[in-house]
Amino acid sequence: MNKDTIRLILFLGCNLKCKYCCNEQTQFNSQFVEKYFEDIDFTKYSNICISGGEPFLYKNILYDVLDNIEVVAAHCNIYIYSNGLLIGDSDMHILERYNIRAFNIGLHSLNQISKIIAVEKHFNTRFMINEKLYEKALLKYPERLNTENTKPWILNQCNRPNEDWILLK
Numbered sequence: 001m002n003k004d005t006i007r008l009i010l011f012l013g014c015n016l017k018c019k020y021c022c023n024e025q026t027q028f029n030s031q032f033v034e035k036y037f038e039d040i041d042f043t044k045y046s047n048i049c050i051s052g053g054e055p056f057l058y059k060n061i062l063y064d065v066l067d068n069i070e071v072v073a074a075h076c077n078i079y080i081y082s083n084g085l086l087i088g089d090s091d092m093h094i095l096e097r098y099n100i101r102a103f104n105i106g107l108h109s110l111n112q113i114s115k116i117i118a119v120e121k122h123f124n125t126r127f128m129i130n131e132k133l134y135e136k137a138l139l140k141y142p143e144r145l146n147t148e149n150t151k152p153w154i155l156n157q158c159n160r161p162n163e164d165w166i167l168l169k
């Protein structure tokens with residue numbers, strides 16, 4: 001399969017410790033390829049998914065990478081994968097400088113959305129929530145979550161056949 005998407009795993013550190021985290025499972029993390037940013041050939045890709053860990057845990061690294069993407073991969077769509085909890089209002093102002101196509105916010109508990117600033121007011125945002133919490137979350141937070149912007153995720157469905165998984169050195 002022609003892979004049009006690169007998943008850039010900035011680092012594995014995260015502010016949460018989900019026991020089902022794909023990064024902790026050998027069947028998935030054995031597919032990571034470690035590379036320096038400057039060794040990645042971005043001409044092969046149309047999309048860049050920036051993830052971790054939690055990308056906002058070390059914001060200096062995230063912003064460095066975004067600066068470098070502007071230089072060498074301006075043709076790519078940028079998607080940011082985050083649990084949202086460490087994103088502040090000041091980050092929104094900084095991020096609006098970049099050509100970010102969308103945010104993907106992973107929700108791991110029913111109330112997590114109440115602790116996340118309104119990223120969706122600034123960027124296209126898709127919320128992903130455990131399928132078991134999906135209906136309850138939509139009922140509890142109708143002002144933030146709806147069937148258009150929120151999709152259920154299924155435990156251990158981590159494979160993304162169209163992606164190369166690169167862990168930054």
Ligand code: SF4
Nearest residue numbers: 014016018021053083
């Ligand atoms: S928030 Fe995401 S990256 Fe962090 S531990 Fe949970 S599943 Fe893993």
